[in-house]
Amino acid sequence: MTHTVFRDFFLISLLVVMMVSCSHSSTSEPAEVYLLNQLDVAPDFEGGYNQFIRYLSESIKNAPEGTFDQLEEKIFIDFVIDKEGKVRQISIKTPIPLRAARELKSILENSPVWTPGQLNGQPVASFQTLPIKF
Incomplete structure (x- = not known):
């Protein structure tokens, strides 16, 4: 069960990092x-x-x-x-x-x-x- 919780936490964290990265890249428009x-x-x-x-x-x-x-x-x-x-x-x-x-x-x-x-x-x-x- 701990592996599942850790995996879910990791996936959610990765998703948040990707969303933040995408939002920063769109604000630096040419x-x-x-x-x-x-x-x-x-x-x-x-x-x-x-x-x-x-x-x-x-x-x-x-x-x-x-x-x-x-x-x-x-x-x-x-x-x-x-x-x-x-x-x-x-x-x-x-x-x-x-x-x-x-x-x-x-x-x-x-x-x-x-x-x-x-x-x-x-x-x-x-x-x-x-x-x-x-």
Whole structure:
């Protein structure tokens, strides 16, 4: 009988631990990401969009030789500028060689910090799509 009571106690304790774990994981939901047309103030790269394009162009030129040689098409990249202004969640939508994809992701991840977009006076994460023509 003691084994049954111990087993039942153990199973109930395990169930409680699992319920608590599940409830904690659901409260740490990812931050909401807004589209540009939902924002009061769009995110801004220091020096403006032209400076961002200049940063990308220079970084691509300085990439290891041959990284982007075979690319001749327009490439679309989705990413999020988080509420701290860092580029996150990079997704290259156009199929390209792995080496080029890794380099593009690295360039974007290492870009200078943006001024994040704002909604109701608060910084928020925002979704961006970037076309790059090689």
